[in-house]
Amino acid sequence: MTPGIVLAVLAAALLHAGWNALIRGAGDKRLYTLLLHACSAxxxxxxxxxxxxxxxxxxxxxxxxxxxxxxxIMxxxxAYEGGQLATSYTLMRGLPPLIVGVLSGPLLGEALGREGAAGIAxxxxxxxGIGFASGLSLARIVTHPSTHAAVLNAVAIAAYTLVDGQGARLAGNPLAYVFCLSLLEPIGVLLVGLxxxxxxxQRYFVSHWRLGFVGATxxxxAYATVLWAMTQAPIAMVAALRESSVIFAVLIGALWFKEGHLRRGMVAGTVVMAGVFLLRQ
Known part of the structure; x- marks a missing residue:
């Protein structure tokens, strides 16, 4: 991948961690998520x-x-109900690149090469590793409902990454694809949630609409940038690079939500950056 694509995806990663932090910090996560989708539409x-x-x-x-x-979304x-931002987020973001990396070859015919595969890994x-440094444990993965949801969501993320990566390539305009998706996606979420x-x-919108539009934007x-990158580079590599957002999530979790474990998390973050370096070769 070219340096320009790498920088664009890293910027999208920061935005992605930011809007996830808004959900984590919302007093009513369900209503804020519904508001986010209404604003996105x-x-x-x-x-x-x-x-x-x-x-x-x-x-x-x-x-x-x-x-x-x-x-x-459900x-x-x-995953965030009763779960820390860092632990839930790292599970949801750490597993999908492996799934996408394995499936992108047989499904999309994209060969990664040694450096690409090593970077993704x-x-x-x-x-x-950042998740474990932030308090995640095997026992928590097995027993805690929030981590069960996070693991299931990792599968969902891998699925929509493969679908949207190919869809954006056929769309002719990744931004138009994202705008259209933002209209279709809220239908099921809003029908169930309301x-x-x-x-x-309606009552929540009156008092929180500004924050809703910030998160939606x-x-x-973030997603439009990622899908554009997927039209320029292998989907699996872009999907993995996007997950550098976890470094930003750890920083937000430690500095904003006082979740701790910043030093150990950043040690694991150096492993992530090593993978990023390999992907940009």
Whole structure:
């Protein structure tokens, strides 16, 4: 990958950690997540007026991705309920690159080469290592509901990464693909989330709409950048590089949420950066 693509994906990683931290810090994670999706749909609708629809060849991928993303969001809420940002985030972000790396060859015909495979392995090991440095344990993985949701979400993330990477390539415009996805994805999430109290989101929106649009904009910019990168470089390599966001998550978790373990986490972070160095060769 070229240095420009690497820097763009690293910037997306920072944005990704930021909007995940907003969910982690929200007083009501369910309502903030619903608000985030409502705001994303609004931004996406306006954005499509400027970009137009993506190419029809990408529409089946959009439909499948919307279903997978709905499951991802529900699992994301569960992963952060009673779970630390660093431990839940590292599980969700450390496992998908390995899954994508294994499947991208037979499914997409993308050969990684030695350095690419080694870079992906280092990033995944470093990300999961940060989780263990931040308090994750095998016992917690086995027994805690938040880590169960995080592991399941890792599978969902790997699935939508493969689907969206290919869909963005067929779309002709990755930004149009993201805008369209932002309209489709909230349908299932909002229908399920609003069944219990239809007026809850309206009341929450009135007092938190600014924070909702901040999170929605960050999430969409981050994902649009990643999908653009996937049209320029192998999907597995971009997916792994994106997970350098865990370094930013550890910093936010330690400095903002006072979750501790910063020094040990940054040691594991050097492993992640070694993997990043290999991917940019």
């Amino acid at each position: 609004a931004v996406g609708a306006v954005g499509l007026l400027f970009t137009g629809l993506p190419a029809p060849e990408s529409w089946p991928y959009l439909a499948l991705s919307a279903v997978i993303h709905s499951a991802y 699992l994301l809420i569960k 280092l990033i995944s090991c470093g990300v999961i 069944r219990s109290d239809p007026g809850a989101l 960050a999430a969409m910019l």
